[in-house]
Amino acid sequence: xxxxxxxxxxxxxxxxxxxxxxxxxxxxxxxxxxxxxxxxxxxxxxxxxxxxxxxxxxxxxxxxxxxxxxxxxxxxxxxxxxxxxxxxxxxxxxxxxxxxxxxxxxxxxxxxxxxxxxxxxxxxxxxxxxxxxxxxxxxxxxxxxxxxxxxxxxxxxxxxxxxxxxxxxxxxxxxxxxxx
Amino acid sequence: xxxxxxxxxxxxxxxxxxxxxxxxxxxxxxxxxxxxxxxxxxxxxxxxxxxxxxxxxxxxxxxxxxxxxxxxxxxxxxxxxxxxxxxxxxxxxxxxxxxxxxxxxxxxxxxxxxxxxxxxxxxxxxxxxxxxxxxxxxxxxxxxxxxxxxxxxxxxxxxxxxxxxxxxxxxxxxxxxxx
Numbered sequence: 588x589x590x591x592x593x594x595x596x597x598x599x600x601x602x603x604x605x606x607x608x609x610x611x612x613x614x615x616x617x618x619x620x621x622x623x624x625x626x627x628x629x630x631x632x633x634x635x636x637x638x639x640x641x642x643x644x645x646x647x648x649x650x651x652x653x654x655x656x657x658x659x660x661x662x663x664x665x666x667x668x669x670x671x672x673x674x675x676x677x678x679x680x681x682x683x684x685x686x687x688x689x690x691x692x693x694x695x696x697x698x699x700x701x702x703x704x705x706x707x708x709x710x711x712x713x714x715x716x717x718x719x720x721x722x723x724x725x726x727x728x729x730x731x732x733x734x735x736x737x738x739x740x741x742x743x744x745x746x747x748x749x750x751x752x753x754x755x756x757x758x759x760x761x762x763x764x765x766x767x
Numbered sequence: 768x769x770x771x772x773x774x775x776x777x778x779x780x781x782x783x784x785x786x787x788x789x790x791x792x793x794x795x796x797x798x799x800x801x802x803x804x805x806x807x808x809x810x811x812x813x814x815x816x817x818x819x820x821x822x823x824x825x826x827x828x829x830x831x832x833x834x835x836x837x838x839x840x841x842x843x844x845x846x847x848x849x850x851x852x853x854x855x856x857x858x859x860x861x862x863x864x865x866x867x868x869x870x871x872x873x874x875x876x877x878x879x880x881x882x883x884x885x886x887x888x889x890x891x892x893x894x895x896x897x898x899x900x901x902x903x904x905x906x907x908x909x910x911x912x913x914x915x916x917x918x919x920x921x922x923x924x925x926x927x928x929x930x931x932x933x934x935x936x937x938x939x940x941x942x943x944x945x946x
Contacts, residue, residue: 628783
């Protein structure tokens with residue numbers, strides 16, 4: 588490298604031949620597939636949640652097909668990340684068989700899936716649908732879920748491309764001792 | 768029967784031991800729950816996600832024997848509260864999140880149960896919302912304002928019963944790609 592060929596000009600010159608590589612790097616890669624045993628472990632963790640009675644009103648639809656993930660992403664206002672996730676789980680419930688409140692039970696289930704995913708090295712986000720009838724109808728349509736089955740929400744899952752640090756959010760003002 | 772079911776369908780992945788160990792524990796010894804454990808449990812609760820990150824939750828922590836006994840009388844499935852080290856009333860402010868306060872509170876409740884188990888404590892979830900009589904009884908005892916909802920009571924203590932880790936995996940509840 589010649590003395591004087593420094594700074595921006597030099598960098599531009601050097602990177603130009605590799606532009607196609609950089610561009611490829613900017614495209615979202617096909618997400619790394621989640622192993623079937625890890626999918627089962629996530630579902631097993633979900634089903635380890637408590638339920639009233641206990642009647643376990645939950646059902647799960649797992650989606651790994653790219654086109655269906657894209658369709659789901661398009662069907663939900665806040666679902667853009669689904670198109671790039673490796674897996675989605677629709678967390679559902681049969682309201683007929685619950686002895687308690689199905690939406691609370693399957694919220695516990697959903698939270699278990701989120702916690703389990705961390706331990707498996709996966710990243711997740713909970714995308715709510717209940718109580719929005721509109722969102723639920725859109726998801727039902729893509730996944731052929733019967734009208735009698737309720738849809739709490741979707742969990743988008745994949746191997747995270749960036750790390751977020753652990754954090755605590757302790758708010759003393761939300762804690763009341765003995766009485767409010 | 769249970770063992771056969773587990774062997775056939777469940778894998779109980781070792782990495783998720785802490786999840787399968789969480790059981791509903793209703794018998795406790797008289798060892799108090801330490802302030803450090805209480806703080807850790809509440810921190811775990813507040814580590815739950817909430818819709819739009821609004822965190823609509825409030826927690827009332829009860830250690831007084833008198834109040835625990837009143838709560839035990841007020842909840843139809845709350846008898847174990849007389850033996851509990853603490854109770855936590857998980858509440859929500861619908862003004863902060865009208866549509867999601869209960870789902871967010873349920874996620875916080877589940878975090879409390881998992882955290883308690885990881886700390887060697889035992890806990891059980893006692894549902895309140897949407898049952899008006901349970902909510903108003905708890906509200907009265909804990910002087911919770913009328914504009915605050917009461918999702919659940921959680922009974923926590925040092926376990927006096929041992930329940931093994933278990934799976935409840937049921938393949939018939941899993942649908943691939945579509946229902």
